[in-house]
Amino acid sequence: MSWDRFKEFYLPFESIDFALDVSRVDFSDGFFEEMQPKISAAMTAMDELEAGAIANPDEGRMVGHYWLRNAALAPDATTSKEITDTVARIKDLAEKVHSGVIKGASGSFKNLLCIGIGGSALGPQFVAQALGNPGKDALRIFFFDNTDPDGFDIVLKQLEGQLGETLAVVTSKSGGTPETRNGMVEAEHAWKAAGLSFAQHAIAVTGDGSKMDKHAIAEGWIDRFPMWDWVGGRTSELAPVGLVPAALMGIDIDGMLDGAKTMDELTREKDFKKNPAAMLSLSWYFLTGGKGEKDMVILPYKERLALFSKYLQQLVMESLGKELDLDGKVVNQGIAVYGNKGSTDQHAYVQQLRDGVLNFYATFLEVKRERDGASPAVEDDFTAGDFLQGLMLGTRDALYEKGRNSITITVDSVTPQVVGMLIALYERAVGFYGSLVNVNAYHQPGVEAGKKAAAGTLEIRKGILSTLAGAANAMTAEEIAAALNISENTETVFKICENLAANPQKGVTRSPSIDISGIKYSAS
Numbered sequence: 001m002s003w004d005r006f007k008e009f010y011l012p013f014e015s016i017d018f019a020l021d022v023s024r025v026d027f028s029d030g031f032f033e034e035m036q037p038k039i040s041a042a043m044t045a046m047d048e049l050e051a052g053a054i055a056n057p058d059e060g061r062m063v064g065h066y067w068l069r070n071a072a073l074a075p076d077a078t079t080s081k082e083i084t085d086t087v088a089r090i091k092d093l094a095e096k097v098h099s100g101v102i103k104g105a106s107g108s109f110k111n112l113l114c115i116g117i118g119g120s121a122l123g124p125q126f127v128a129q130a131l132g133n134p135g136k137d138a139l140r141i142f143f144f145d146n147t148d149p150d151g152f153d154i155v156l157k158q159l160e161g162q163l164g165e166t167l168a169v170v171t172s173k174s175g176g177t178p179e180t181r182n183g184m185v186e187a188e189h190a191w192k193a194a195g196l197s198f199a200q201h202a203i204a205v206t207g208d209g210s211k212m213d214k215h216a217i218a219e220g221w222i223d224r225f226p227m228w229d230w231v232g233g234r235t236s237e238l239a240p241v242g243l244v245p246a247a248l249m250g251i252d253i254d255g256m257l258d259g260a261k262t263m264d265e266l267t268r269e270k271d272f273k274k275n276p277a278a279m280l281s282l283s284w285y286f287l288t289g290g291k292g293e294k295d296m297v298i299l300p301y302k303e304r305l306a307l308f309s310k311y312l313q314q315l316v317m318e319s320l321g322k323e324l325d326l327d328g329k330v331v332n333q334g335i336a337v338y339g340n341k342g343s344t345d346q347h348a349y350v351q352q353l354r355d356g357v358l359n360f361y362a363t364f365l366e367v368k369r370e371r372d373g374a375s376p377a378v379e380d381d382f383t384a385g386d387f388l389q390g391l392m393l394g395t396r397d398a399l400y401e402k403g404r405n406s407i408t409i410t411v412d413s414v415t416p417q418v419v420g421m422l423i424a425l426y427e428r429a430v431g432f433y434g435s436l437v438n439v440n441a442y443h444q445p446g447v448e449a450g451k452k453a454a455a456g457t458l459e460i461r462k463g464i465l466s467t468l469a470g471a472a473n474a475m476t477a478e479e480i481a482a483a484l485n486i487s488e489n490t491e492t493v494f495k496i497c498e499n500l501a502a503n504p505q506k507g508v509t510r511s512p513s514i515d516i517s518g519i520k521y522s523a524s
């Protein structure tokens, strides 16, 4: 890499100690000239979005996550006031919880159980790991982010005997996501089994008037915070979804909001070569042929940022992974995202990245400050942090030597401001990229298909149980499917029967057979 090329494609922002380096992206001659009209159009669309246009046409919604860190930008005074009042209410809640004014049945709150999934969990999880300090946080954080009964038990075991000092935050924008509802019901059971009122330990973050909102009101929960329809789940970390848990942990939420606001200002720059979000999205476009031809591998060389790839997975894939473009043409767009952390993954998948199939580009995240305070020397005069940077620089070079392009983002340390900046940078880069490839980056129609199919399988489960209850003899999967008139779904019937029989409390027994057509099930 020549020093001149590096200087040309290295964008440092001294005032915030942040840099984006795209010098290891081998842009072709003429690429930027060719992209100029598209990126200008993307910037215009972004200006309109920030001003309150219906930027999510399929759902007929405004897209307002940029207002969250600068309420003055909101299109009307009511929305602006609602944002500021909500942040003030969140800080007030945190203050009252920390001082013991709001407490649980057994005293001041010590633990925080966040119940949510997708955009209602990934941001809080990323931020808790990035900015939390186990042992020092105001509340210890736990998550229910699935509908796995054993998973609930693992978390509840850690909270055993402490539910009276555990605050539960149940988060769902729609208020109807089954996994979150199940987590809430399981939590209600656990509190009840401990002889405690769940309502006295619960807060809701949800859409006004949602099913969950009504439940929280009816049960008399401690408080409720809004999830506005103009904020998408995957861009809600700086809305109550992310700010409530962060403030309760004792994290500086003003710092996060300030960092995001500063990045928003930098990424409104109209000269795209000076705009880090524009350059990031143009790099993605170049690297993936504007068609998602290569995967985005995220490699933060910092434990605290290990969950960033998971967070970005939803932000990028749910936003960009679309069948149709804005004109209704089938485009099957998207960019696959995966990653974990360096240097750990050098010992897992970097072998393939360097020598194997070239279907990716890497993004290195470098944090200059190794820790608070000094580090001991581990070899000669070198610290463990010197090794960490050495491994990152070495890997980046080793990849580039083999024609594997990469992007590098450098920050000073993982602070609330930096976390806010990273979130804002990627939010805007995703927005720009959505415009570059002409898709609606703010809806998620594909997720609905899986949800509907899941609901259908529960109906089949109900049918199987009633068929077996009324059957005189044990039945095979084929017979049950035929009785339910769903022979085309015999495989689903078989899978559900196997699952029922594996859980003795469900009341189904199984007579084995070597031939799966011969396995019989009966109500026990």
Ligand SMILES: O=P(O)(O)OC[C@H]1O[C@](O)(CO)[C@@H](O)[C@@H]1O
Binding pocket: 117, 118, 119, 120, 171, 172, 173, 174, 175, 176, 177, 180, 233, 234, 318, 444, 447
């Ligand atoms: O906050 P909700 O409405 O429970 O939705 C959770 C998540 O579920 C999804 O609809 C699909 O996973 C995401 O878009 C969303 O972030």
